[in-house]
Amino acid sequence: MKVQFGLHGSAAPKQSKKRTEVENVGMRSVDWPDARTQEQQAREKKGAWLYWVHQRRFASLAGALTNSAKHVMPAASVVSTVGSNMTLTVVPQTMHFEQALPLQGGGVLHAYQLHYETYGVLNAKRDNAVLICHALNASHHAAGVYEGQPKSHGWWDNMIGPGKPVDTDRFFVIAVNNPGSCFGSTGPMHVNPQTGRPYGADFPVVTVEDWVQAQARLVERLGITQLAAVMGGSLGGMQALSWSIQYPERVRHAVVIASAPNLNAENIAFNEVARRAIVTDPDFHGGHFYEHGVVPKRGLRVARMLGHITYLSDDVMNSKFGRKLQSGEALKYSTQDIEFQIESYLRYQGDKFSDYFDANTYLLITRALDYFDPARAFGGDLAASLARATCRFLVVSFTTDWRFAPARSREIVQALVKNDRRVTYAEIDAPHGHDAFLLDDPRYMAVVGAYYDRIWQGLSARPFAVQREAE
Numbered sequence: 292m293k294v295q296f297g298l299h300g301s302a303a304p305k306q307s308k309k310r311t312e313v314e315n316v317g318m319r320s321v322d323w324p325d326a327r328t329q330e331q332q333a334r335e336k337k338g339a340w341l342y343w344v345h346q347r348r349f350a351s352l353a354g355a356l357t358n359s360a361k362h363v364m365p366a367a368s369v370v371s372t373v374g375s376n377m378t379l380t381v382v383p384q385t386m387h388f389e390q391a392l393p394l395q396g397g398g399v400l401h402a403y404q405l406h407y408e409t410y411g412v413l414n415a416k417r418d419n420a421v422l423i424c425h426a427l428n429a430s431h432h433a434a435g436v437y438e439g440q441p442k443s444h445g446w447w448d449n450m451i452g453p454g455k456p457v458d459t460d461r462f463f464v465i466a467v468n469n470p471g472s473c474f475g476s477t478g479p480m481h482v483n484p485q486t487g488r489p490y491g492a493d494f495p496v497v498t499v500e501d502w503v504q505a506q507a508r509l510v511e512r513l514g515i516t517q518l519a520a521v522m523g524g525s526l527g528g529m530q531a532l533s534w535s536i537q538y539p540e541r542v543r544h545a546v547v548i549a550s551a552p553n554l555n556a557e558n559i560a561f562n563e564v565a566r567r568a569i570v571t572d573p574d575f576h577g578g579h580f581y582e583h584g585v586v587p588k589r590g591l592r593v594a595r596m597l598g599h600i601t602y603l604s605d606d607v608m609n610s611k612f613g614r615k616l617q618s619g620e621a622l623k624y625s626t627q628d629i630e631f632q633i634e635s636y637l638r639y640q641g642d643k644f645s646d647y648f649d650a651n652t653y654l655l656i657t658r659a660l661d662y663f664d665p666a667r668a669f670g671g672d673l674a675a676s677l678a679r680a681t682c683r684f685l686v687v688s689f690t691t692d693w694r695f696a697p698a699r700s701r702e703i704v705q706a707l708v709k710n711d712r713r714v715t716y717a718e719i720d721a722p723h724g725h726d727a728f729l730l731d732d733p734r735y736m737a738v739v740g741a742y743y744d745r746i747w748q749g750l751s752a753r754p755f756a757v758q759r760e761a762e
Contacts (some may be wrong), residue, residue, distance in 0.1 A: 379435030398495025406475030411459035424523030479651035492578025551699035592641030604724030
């Protein structure tokens, strides 16, 4: 796989004085609105790889991709490390808030709590903090393992830790569980102080903007006035994007991976079908199933099966399962029994999901996905909505991701280019579909690692940066 860098849009040399940077990794033809010669356009129409390399500007990042070895600072962590692979042993924490949280939809979340984890050490100047935003069914447990539970790895453990792309020997990493979730932060399963019984369906509707507001309060409580970076994949990427708009002065870099500026009709449709499966389950009881001692597992299973299909690429599903039968070569000629291996796999995923996830949380989070649309207040003009953003951006997409296709990431890039913002864009030719942002593709890891190297170098170069005592 050849990795190339290209400078596009308003940043073309000798054609513009704007400082916007767009770096492209493994990306094919893109309809950029300007700054392309006729020759370039002709090559793009033929499907040629983007070839225009600006060696001087991008030499450092290109070098990091060809040589992934990094200078690792002396380890200094508030958590211990175990094993030869330097696995973090982590302890979840809880922060309580007595101040009510006003919500975008008009509701109010009264006294509430947020579950979170931290990895690494906050330096004396408090400028090396990175906030991790989770996606639909994830939580605050992004990295490491819990004491005595060797298989309890965080959902992004391949990304975060000592010597990993988000290096906890350099950065103080914060992962927060959002309100409305079912992993410790105040959510539908918690007692409503107004009624004395579980919220259930009465939990107020929350949005991405509400989550960002809650995260900002926690970060402030930790004594951090400006984050080195906010990072997330999928729905987490939407939160990172929202951070750049809601709190532009409090974030220096936004890392948006496998995400989109809003959901298209197809994605909203998938979410609606999943929600209907849940609310029509007889055990749902209008969202107050806790009081009945039941769980709407049938609906949750179907919701997860539907969602899981959208996370995988056609190539992955065919290579892994194809038309393989579950048992032998003989067909059962049954409409109810499992015939194909893919059916068994989906049922397994549905069963597992229904054992740990909350139905009301699923409704809340998918609706937050539906509602996210920063351009809505600007007549659909995404560039206008991002005009407030002042930080630098890394935007990453994957060619086989049809849930949040690369074209949606390019919309973000183009909007940033219009605002003369500095943005690095990587489009990874990976076969794994939407789930690629959770996996160990070496090109993807190299891009993220190189970008965080750049963040670290920027911190080290700042005149007020405080070096570790170990240095």
